[in-house]
Amino acid sequence: MRHLLSTKTITRDEAIALLDIAEDMADVAGREVKKLPTLRGKTVVNLFFEDSTRTRISFEAAAKRLSADVINFSAKGSSVSKGESLKDTAQTLSAMGADAVVIRHHASGAPLVLAQSGWIDAGIINAGDGTHEHPTQALLDAFTIRRRLHGTASRGKDLDGVTVTIVGDILHSRVARSNLWLLTTLGARVSFVAPPTLLPADTSAWPATFGFDLDTAIDAGPDVVMMLRIQAERMSASFFPSPREYARGWGLNDERFARLRADSIVMHPGPMNRGLEISSAAADSARSTVLEQVANGVSVRMAALYLLLSGDREDS
Amino acid sequence: MPKENAARQEYLIRGATLPDGSRTDIVLAGGRIAELGSGLSRAGAATVDADGLIALPGLVDLHTHLREPGSEQSETVLTGSQAAARGGFTSVFAMANTSPVQDTAGVVEQVLALGEQAGYVTVQPIGAVTVGLAGERLAELGAMAASRARVRVFSDDGFCVADPLIMRRALEYVKAFDGVIAQHAQEPRLTEKAQMNEGALSAELGLTGWPAVAEESIIARDVLLAEHVGSRLHVCHVSTAGSVDVIRWAKARGIDVTAEVTPHHLLLTEELVVGYDARFKVNPPLRRREDVEALRAGLADGTIDIVATDHAPHPVEAKDCEWDAAANGMVGLESALSVVHASVVAGGHLDWADVARVLSHTPARIGRLAGQGRRTEVGAPAELTLYDPAASRVFGTADLSGKGVNSPYLSMTLPGRVQATFHHGHPTVLDGALRPAAEIAAARLAQTQWERRHG
Numbered sequence: 001m002r003h004l005l006s007t008k009t010i011t012r013d014e015a016i017a018l019l020d021i022a023e024d025m026a027d028v029a030g031r032e033v034k035k036l037p038t039l040r041g042k043t044v045v046n047l048f049f050e051d052s053t054r055t056r057i058s059f060e061a062a063a064k065r066l067s068a069d070v071i072n073f074s075a076k077g078s079s080v081s082k083g084e085s086l087k088d089t090a091q092t093l094s095a096m097g098a099d100a101v102v103i104r105h106h107a108s109g110a111p112l113v114l115a116q117s118g119w120i121d122a123g124i125i126n127a128g129d130g131t132h133e134h135p136t137q138a139l140l141d142a143f144t145i146r147r148r149l150h151g152t153a154s155r156g157k158d159l160d161g162v163t164v165t166i167v168g169d170i171l172h173s174r175v176a177r178s179n180l181w182l183l184t185t186l187g188a189r190v191s192f193v194a195p196p197t198l199l200p201a202d203t204s205a206w207p208a209t210f211g212f213d214l215d216t217a218i219d220a221g222p223d224v225v226m227m228l229r230i231q232a233e234r235m236s237a238s239f240f241p242s243p244r245e246y247a248r249g250w251g252l253n254d255e256r257f258a259r260l261r262a263d264s265i266v267m268h269p270g271p272m273n274r275g276l277e278i279s280s281a282a283a284d285s286a287r288s289t290v291l292e293q294v295a296n297g298v299s300v301r302m303a304a305l306y307l308l309l310s311g312d313r314e315d316s
Numbered sequence: 317m318p319k320e321n322a323a324r325q326e327y328l329i330r331g332a333t334l335p336d337g338s339r340t341d342i343v344l345a346g347g348r349i350a351e352l353g354s355g356l357s358r359a360g361a362a363t364v365d366a367d368g369l370i371a372l373p374g375l376v377d378l379h380t381h382l383r384e385p386g387s388e389q390s391e392t393v394l395t396g397s398q399a400a401a402r403g404g405f406t407s408v409f410a411m412a413n414t415s416p417v418q419d420t421a422g423v424v425e426q427v428l429a430l431g432e433q434a435g436y437v438t439v440q441p442i443g444a445v446t447v448g449l450a451g452e453r454l455a456e457l458g459a460m461a462a463s464r465a466r467v468r469v470f471s472d473d474g475f476c477v478a479d480p481l482i483m484r485r486a487l488e489y490v491k492a493f494d495g496v497i498a499q500h501a502q503e504p505r506l507t508e509k510a511q512m513n514e515g516a517l518s519a520e521l522g523l524t525g526w527p528a529v530a531e532e533s534i535i536a537r538d539v540l541l542a543e544h545v546g547s548r549l550h551v552c553h554v555s556t557a558g559s560v561d562v563i564r565w566a567k568a569r570g571i572d573v574t575a576e577v578t579p580h581h582l583l584l585t586e587e588l589v590v591g592y593d594a595r596f597k598v599n600p601p602l603r604r605r606e607d608v609e610a611l612r613a614g615l616a617d618g619t620i621d622i623v624a625t626d627h628a629p630h631p632v633e634a635k636d637c638e639w640d641a642a643a644n645g646m647v648g649l650e651s652a653l654s655v656v657h658a659s660v661v662a663g664g665h666l667d668w669a670d671v672a673r674v675l676s677h678t679p680a681r682i683g684r685l686a687g688q689g690r691r692t693e694v695g696a697p698a699e700l701t702l703y704d705p706a707a708s709r710v711f712g713t714a715d716l717s718g719k720g721v722n723s724p725y726l727s728m729t730l731p732g733r734v735q736a737t738f739h740h741g742h743p744t745v746l747d748g749a750l751r752p753a754a755e756i757a758a759a760r761l762a763q764t765q766w767e768r769r770h771g
Contacts, residue, residue, distance in 0.1 A: 008520075085633065085636075085637055085641075086637055086638050086641070087633075087636055087637060105638065106640070107638040107639055107640035107641060108511075108521060108522035108523050108592070108639065108640070109521065109522075109523075109592030109638065109639045110592075110638040110639075110640075112591065112592050113592050113637070113638050113639070116591070117636075129522070130522050130523075130640070131522035131523075131524075132521060132522030132523075133522070174522060177520070177522060200516075200518070200519030200525075201514050201515070201519070201525060201527065202514070202515045202516040202518075202519055203516070203519060204516050205516035205517070205519065205520055206516075206519065206520070
């Protein structure tokens with residue numbers, strides 16, 4: 001794998017192969033010494049133009065468990081905040097000998113631009129670009145679903161026939177987009193539920209179903225309910241009248257959680273707004289995978305770094 | 317005097333094809349078309365073989381960004397004029413979003429003077445509608461109209477005159493001197509942080525959408541305002557099928573509205589945004605295939621009056637970056653005629669007489685620009701473009717003569733080539749190559765002196 005930029009272009013076999021490697025990586029996490037020598041001597045740069053402590057430390061842990069050297073480059077307080085361009089930053093990192101760049105950027109498409117620019121030769125992992133994609137989040141979500149469904153027999157399995165309902169700010173969500181492509185590639189059926197203002201104006205190109213009514217979606221008994229975070233800035237921009245009204249209409253409250261099929265799982269990419277999109281009872285229940293998602297995130301990112309940095313590169 | 321001789325060099329263009337398809341020789345003398353007919357001869361005239369070439373009236377661009385004063389790293393009046401000449405233009409209307417803004421008589425006269433010094437084309441300044449393009453109070457429209465620049469077209473292009481009362485007042489006020497408001501139709505609230513056409517593709521790419529309704533609603537409001545106050549309205553860079561419908565309705569109702577479309581909106585679609593290559597970032601954004609088809613049909617049936625380039629040069633770093641950070645705009649002067657050829661002539665929407673209309677006669681008329689956009693007849697000013705419709709080329713940076721290389725057509729194969737451009741009877745482009753700046757400036761100076769002496 002040369003880069004990991006989007007889940008749209010990943011094939012079913014590629015996805016399963018990556019998830020299977022992540023299973024091997026998860027086994028490492030269960031050992032007393034949680035470290036492999038695989039990427040010794042390789043340098044991974046976490047290039048974060050947006051704050052995201054969770055994603056950054058997850059990638060950092062993944063790289064360190066594979067014995068890579070990790071450099072954290074945060075845009076705040078750096079040359080970037082003094083007006084340095086993406087091009088100059090990339091060329092600087094290239095000159096320092098980065099082997100892989102994990103990029104989080106506020107602009108959709110920035111990782112693709114970086115990968116195609118010729119500014120840097122390193123492998124690029126998209127750690128979230130604007131409102132476009134967040135591929136490793138979708139991979140860890142798929143991994144988590146597969147493990148819940150198949151346990152230790154997960155290797156080699158896809159998500160054929162699994163029904164996944166994703167609820168919340170679809171319009172601005174890179175998690176929703178990456179999950180749409182990956183989960184459907186793996187055979188799952190995805191439906192989105194949101195206020196009409198938080199769905200894209202034209203969803204005709206998305207292989208999914210769409211609804212406005214969370215109660216109907218709950219009563220349909222999906223295998224998975226994934227609640228998305230509502231960003232603070234949406235609350236003041238008339239996407240919905242008030243946080244209370246949002247919670248009433250689209251929050252996974254105790255009453256809806258009680259109606260949910262007994263073996264449905266509840267997911268959230270974090271960080272959660274408890275009491276807004278998800279109640280504490282739902283978040284803390286045994287059906288919630290929130291902490292598993294965090295743990296699996298490290299395994300999946302180890303697998304991605306491994307595929308990017310070990311072995312022959314396709315273009316070399 | 318040798319300078320005068322250069323300016324008074326006469327030209328015999330042999331065997332050109334006029335837009336109506338007829339074949340003729342053309343003699344250019346004294347800055348005018350002196351003779352038309354077959355088998356002409358002229359002692360002392362330089363001969364230009366125009367066999368197989370179409371002789372179009374010099375092209376007129378109603379929508380050019382020359383960037384000077386203020387952004388000389390992007391373009392100057394001289395380099396923009398050179399780009400224009402290379403594209404077959406003999407006149408450009410220079411948009412007002414310079415720095416300082418062209419919102420006073422002083423600035424528009426400065427731009428006019430820079431154009432005269434460069435000498436490649438007639439540079440006709442456009443005046444800002446509002447002070448500093450801020451949309452809050454009217455600029456001194458009358459002073460700009462009465463200045464030596466004789467401004468008749470006013471536009472805040474880059475920004476929409478969004479305040480309906482300011483728009484009404486502007487439309488009314490310019491009636492005093494036969495002016496026109498050229499509106500950049502973009503409802504600002506509906507396009508906050510907009511990055512590309514809003515639709516299925518923007519949903520996938522995660523780019524904030526620029527909905528068609530943000531253009532169409534402003535055009536609808538403005539044509540009704542123009543009707544109410546009995547004024548003349550021009551709509552810049554129409555980009556959507558719905559806008560074509562609104563303008564068609566307005567014209568059927570007798571409203572005095574004209575509209576332009578850019579070459580890039582006639583040829584390119586939003587699919588090009590998929591790779592986040594910022595060369596394709598432009599405002600209004602590239603639209604859907606259906607919109608492109610509607611724009612072509614609208615141009616063919618006269619709903620859209622003209623093609624204007626919206627030539628928008630930028631330095632390399634403004635495009636060599638992530639999509640959100642990139643500047644809007646494309647250079648378009650050098651490629652305009654070839655793109656019109658490829659998009660609407662090749663498909664049969666327009667013939668060459670229509671091209672002469674939409675790229676010369678009508679833009680000159682809308683802008684009230686004397687001496688430009690005239691038919692090719694004896695006595696008319698010698699403003700002429702010779703175009704080779706049989707040529708074909710892979711468009712590259714060598715085809716660009718301005719400072720900007722932000723062309724969306726690089727490495728695309730385009731038909732045709734501008735072989736020669738004559739401005740005031742003097743070639744600014746000959747054998748497909750731009751003439752040197754010193755020669756053009758000298759010819760321009762000598763022409764001016766000759767005109768003063770001979771009236």
